[in-house]
Amino acid sequence: MDGITKALIIGGGIAGPVTAMALQRAGIEATVFEAYDGPATDVGGMLTVAPNGLAALDIVGAAAAVRAAGRPLHSMVMETGSGRQLMRVDTLPGLEPSCLIARAELFRVLYEQAVASGIRIEHGKRLVSVDERADGVVAHFADGSSAAGDILIGADGIHSTVRTLVDPAAPGPEYTGLMSFGFGDFDSATGISGDVDTMHFAFGKRSFYGYWRQPDGSDAFFSNFPQAEPMTLAQAKAVPAAEWLAKLRASHVGDTPGERLFAETSVEQMLVAGPMERMPHVPNWYRDRLVLVGDAVHAPSSSSGQGASLAIESAVELARCLRDFADPTAAFAAYEGLRRERVQAISDQAAKTNNGKTSGSIAKFFFGLVMPIATRTFLQPEKMFGPVHRFRVDWDAKACD
Incomplete structure (x- = not known):
């Protein structure tokens, strides 16, 4: 086999278009198949793309458009219900601020950037099944059409259809x-x-x-x-x-x-x-010529502030691995090795944050007492956010090194 030359991407939200653009840069043709009849322009509320996510978008040439559509977020202030400040987190030294943007706007920008790059996005294509062959895959859609490629990438969100094809016993959200x-x-x-x-x-x-x-x-x-x-x-x-x-x-x-x-x-x-x-920890990220990316495999809760950024990072890392490995199984294994520990740690930390959000009034009272002390010791912004926000995908490095 001379390598992977054509990819089918299921899902046109965030991870799908970014994966397609990253694959294009890696010299791999990709088509995005979206279940909805048109671009999603009325979904969700606001989200942030953190410095690590913006850095990954720079690799595919989409960061400038995302920055222009959103606005910089320089500071976050944690407070008690009475308005007393517990902690202030400013943009870390040497990093650009996060970008606050409406989810629908982010979808629009990534869609337009992908189309402007020459990537084909087909709408009204709800995946129903996949035929797997020794040398490729054939995706079948609800409208009766089909498409063939070397691999199929599931970027179809937290309620992923591809995840159930990779592993029928996979956990759900x-x-x-x-x-x-x-x-x-x-x-x-x-x-x-x-x-x-x-x-x-x-x-x-x-x-x-x-x-x-x-x-x-x-x-x-x-x-x-x-x-x-x-x-x-x-x-x-x-x-x-x-x-x-x-x-x-x-x-x-x-x-x-x-x-x-x-x-x-x-x-x-x-x-x-x-x-x-x-998403709880997903045992199997790939099988044969099928692989998962973004929320389909590692969606943290919104408490992490990293859902979009992690999806963008993973999209770029997957493309880098597919660029550097001719065998899809080797590429998928390398990709999972690069991503699993990082995304699971961030997701688990967000789960702890959710526990704090659902705790009772007494627990929140004691939290308010302890938090100011903690922020002067072990909960310093650099320790909390540095490893997350300073992460960079090294596109120029070989994934197999």
């Missing part, structure tokens, strides 16, 4: 015990004090929440609402918005400025983002 809600374009007479490049995260008395000032002077905020019973996004959206808003208002009574924010907002400004989920 794990509910964190939190439901997520976002609010945007909120304009009150008093407004939120602070700079537009700072996000505030508060351990409210009953629910964790965050808030920030937008460049146009309006405010945005979110809530991670504890709910023991899991619920799908469709089920959450079926609940009357007024009912959710009443629950959120009750959960933030006594919070500063949370109580006022949730009291003054309206259902028209509310986004039901649904359950916060994470």
Whole structure:
């Protein structure tokens, strides 16, 4: 075999287009197959692309467009529900700030960058099965069409179809015990004090929440609402918005400025983002000529602030390995070896953060007492974020060295 020359990528969200662009740079043709009929322009709320994610996007030439579509986030402030500051984390020395961007905007930018690079993205292609041969694969879609390639890459998100093809016994996403809600374009007479490049995260008395000032002077905020019973996004959206808003208002009574924010907002400004989920450790990342990338294999909860960045890193690392190994099994093994420990450690740390978000009022009280001491000792920003944010994919190095 002379090497891998053609890849089929299932999923056109974040990991799919980035993988395609990275493969193109590696000299491998890739086509992206997306289940939806068009680009996703109305999905999700805000997310951050951290310095490590932006560095990986630089490799495929997409970082400048992402920076232009978002805005820099220079500082994060952790607070108690009463508004008392526990910790401030500024951009680490020598690094650029994270980029705060709407998920739909990130999808749009990556889609446009991929298309501008000459990558073909086909819509309305919901994968139903894959035929595997000694020298390649054939993907079959719900519309009756099919496509052939040397390998198939599952970039189809946390509810991945490809993951079940790689391993029918693979675990599915794990509910964190939190439901997520976002609010945007909120304009009150008093407004939120602070700079537009700072996000505030508060351990409210009953629910964790965050808030920030937008460049146009309006405010945005979110809530991670504890709910023991899991619920799908469709089920959450079926609940009357007024009912959710009443629950959120009750959960933030006594919070500063949370109580006022949730009291003054309206259902028209509310986004039901649904359950916060994470992928537990996936035993098998690949099988034969099928491999997983991004949220399909290592989705941390949004508490990590690294979901998009890790997906982008993995997309570039996978392309690097496919560039340097003629045999797909060897390439996939090298890719997993480069990624598994890092992504699992970040995901596990985010799970611990989620436990703090769902803890009771007494636990949060003691957390508020201990946190200021911890931030002066072992919870220093460089120790907490340095290994994550300073990571760089070494594209020019051989993956097989």
